Amino acid sequence: MEYGKERVVALVDMDCFYVQVEQRLNPALRNTSCVVAQYKTWKGGGIIAVSYEARAHGVTRNMWVADAKKLCPDLQVARVRESHGKADLTHYRDASVEVIEVMSRFAVIERASIDEAYMDLTSAVQQRLKNMSEEQINPGLLKTTYIQGYPQTELDPSSSENSVLDKEELRSKGLQQWLESLPTPSSAEQNCAELQLTMGALIVEEMRAAVEKQTGFRCSAGISHNKVLAKLACGLNKPNRQTVLPLESVTELFSSLPIGKIRNLGGKMGASIMETLKVENMGDLTRFSQPELVQHFGEKTG
DNA sequence: AGCCCGTGTGGA
DNA sequence: TCCACACGG
Incomplete structure (x- = not known):
């Protein structure tokens, strides 16, 4: 092989797992703009999951409920259970x-x-x-x-x-x-x-x-x-x-794929790769040999 | 006022 | 072997 x-x-x-769990429990939430949020006190709570209907309005994870409602006025909100002041994800x-x-x-x-x-x-x-x-x-x-x-x-000009x-x-x-x-x-x-x-x-x-x-x-x-x-x-x-x-489709996909889109390269690691090697896309990385990458970024990571 | 948690990595 | 830190969700 x-x-x-x-x-x-x-x-x-x-897909937006916490939302689906709440929607199964409460049918009124199905097929609607809705989110799951935790901790009600500060700005209505922090959003940890977003239905795709709500995403279409620009609502994202880590947004405050109060801010999300400005983007999506009919947003429905399910709350994470709290045990003793702590979010309970069981x-x-x-x-x-x-x-x-x-x-x-x-x-x-x-x-x-x-x-x-x-x-x-x-x-x-x-x-x-x-x-x-x-x-x-x-x-x-x-x-x-x-x-x-x-x-x-x-590229067939006869059939557009x-x-x-x-x-x-x-x-x-x-x-x-x-x-x-x-x-x-x-x-x-x-x-x-x-x-x-x-x-x-x-x-x-x-x-x-x-x-x-x-x-x-x-x-x-x-x-x-x-x-x-x-x-x-x-x-x-x-x-x-x-x-x-x-x-066979990886080369084309990588050619315009920002390094941060790859799992584990979304944060400081990805930024340091771009900085050290002066690259932007995954495609650019193929110019470097494995020993070079190991030298810069360690055994496993390289 | 971004929390909280599991997992993985690498240095001490 | 342990610990601090990074990352994703």
């Missing part, structure tokens, strides 16, 4: 366990936080490929899947029709183009990395559907070859969607 393509790794991230932890239990039926889960989990799907994928007949994968089984970098827009496609049309067109480029899942082709990612996406589609059916909670996911890329992919099409990030 080619270097960097050995594993299939997924990251599943619950409610959300219990909901998290519900989700993890469902996901564990599909793969070994590595819990990364209360609302996200990584999983190595390599062996599950190989199992599924073995048992598959030689037909092309049905796009209908990947209804919420985006393939990053697809459709590849060939791409500009009128909405997001869903683009998604399905890209998926279709991707599936056509794959070998049929037969015999010798089972170690094709792109085919493996696609099978990973199929498993994650099933997992996410099971999570929603069992718990009522929706999530997004990224499928790629390692944890950093899976995390990055997950953020590309939220909420309630999943994204495959093939290695």
